[in-house]
Amino acid sequence: MDPFSHYMFAWLIGRRLSLGEGSLKLFLVVTLLPDFDMASLIFGFQAAADFHGTVTHSAFVALPLGALASIILARVLRVGVLRALKYGVLAIATHLSLDLFNLGMYLEKGQFLWPVYLRSLTVRYILGIPLQFSLVIYLTIFFLMFIAMLYFWRKNDPLWRIWFELSRAEG
Numbered sequence: 001m002d003p004f005s006h007y008m009f010a011w012l013i014g015r016r017l018s019l020g021e022g023s024l025k026l027f028l029v030v031t032l033l034p035d036f037d038m039a040s041l042i043f044g045f046q047a048a049a050d051f052h053g054t055v056t057h058s059a060f061v062a063l064p065l066g067a068l069a070s071i072i073l074a075r076v077l078r079v080g081v082l083r084a085l086k087y088g089v090l091a092i093a094t095h096l097s098l099d100l101f102n103l104g105m106y107l108e109k110g111q112f113l114w115p116v117y118l119r120s121l122t123v124r125y126i127l128g129i130p131l132q133f134s135l136v137i138y139l140t141i142f143f144l145m146f147i148a149m150l151y152f153w154r155k156n157d158p159l160w161r162i163w164f165e166l167s168r169a170e171g
């Protein structure tokens with residue numbers, strides 16, 4: 001999925017869990033982490049098309065990376081390490097769950113068990129559903145996230161507020 005949907009989905013979960021400021025920031029950053037494979041764009045579109053949704057989306061890579069990032073962020077955001085690890089792992093799980101609905105248009109994406117199992121584990125691939133139907137699911141999720149964003153924005157609780165308000169100590 002796109003970064004917006006990932007962020008919004010994690011934000012909704014974090015909100016539901018009533019996460020404190022530090023934990024929520026950590027949760028939101030770590031949930032975007034697997035998509036840093038898009039940085040492979042510096043090697044050209046083809047590199048990104050081949051690499052995105054593979055290695056950094058493997059549970060065997062994403063979970064340890066997420067745990068490592070959580071430990072580092074725990075210090076920066078002054079969150080307890082165990083708490084950081086718990087939400088870091090949940091953030092990665094949140095990302096991979098949403099990516100189950102990826103389209104995988106270029107190669108076999110969604111290699112969630114790389115390098116043990118190199119085939120796609122997206123819903124589209126597993127169920128063998130056509131691209132059009134998969135796109136409808138994708139756009140529905142995106143649309144729901146967009147509506148949720150507008151809804152909370154109107155309720156004076158915009159999803160970006162956490163980054164702009166003054167820090168409070170986490171209870």
Ligand SMILES: [Zn+2]
Binds near residue numbers: 001034035053095099
């Ligand atoms: Zn992803």
